[in-house]
Amino acid sequence: MVVLETASNIIVPDMGDPWRRLREDDFSGVDLSTVSAALVSLIRQMMRRAPGERPDMDAVCAHYVVRRAREAMDRRKGAAAAGILDASPLASEPEGFLEELLSGFTDC
Numbered sequence: 001m002v003v004l005e006t007a008s009n010i011i012v013p014d015m016g017d018p019w020r021r022l023r024e025d026d027f028s029g030v031d032l033s034t035v036s037a038a039l040v041s042l043i044r045q046m047m048r049r050a051p052g053e054r055p056d057m058d059a060v061c062a063h064y065v066v067r068r069a070r071e072a073m074d075r076r077k078g079a080a081a082a083g084i085l086d087a088s089p090l091a092s093e094p095e096g097f098l099e100e101l102l103s104g105f106t107d108c
Contacts, residue, residue: 001047003039003042003043003046004022004030004043004047007032007035007039007040007043008030008031008032008035010030022047023049024049025044025047025048025049027040027043027044036065038063038064038065039065042055042060042063042065042066046060
């Protein structure tokens with residue numbers, strides 16, 4: 001759900017009809033038009049109603065979107081010469097970083 005919130009810039013509802021729709025695999029109430037098809041696919045897989053149909057952590061980590069994000073973070077970490085905090089999750093991201101991760105995928 002955190003990935004859905006980040007990718008679509010929404011706060012996932014905690015009850016009511018919007019919540020019920022999401023829990024029934026209905027994403028019609030969420031604008032994902034600016035998010036890559038690969039990331040939307042991963043979000044849908046991770047939020048499937050039936051837990052047995054959701055990917056396990058190894059599958060999520062191996063997914064193209066997550067691998068590419070990890071590679072971007074590793075490149076940034078390798079380029080950080082100013083100090084350890086430059087590669088930290090607490091550091092600020094360069095302009096365009098989230099856009100690259102959230103919409104820069106065309107294929108899986």
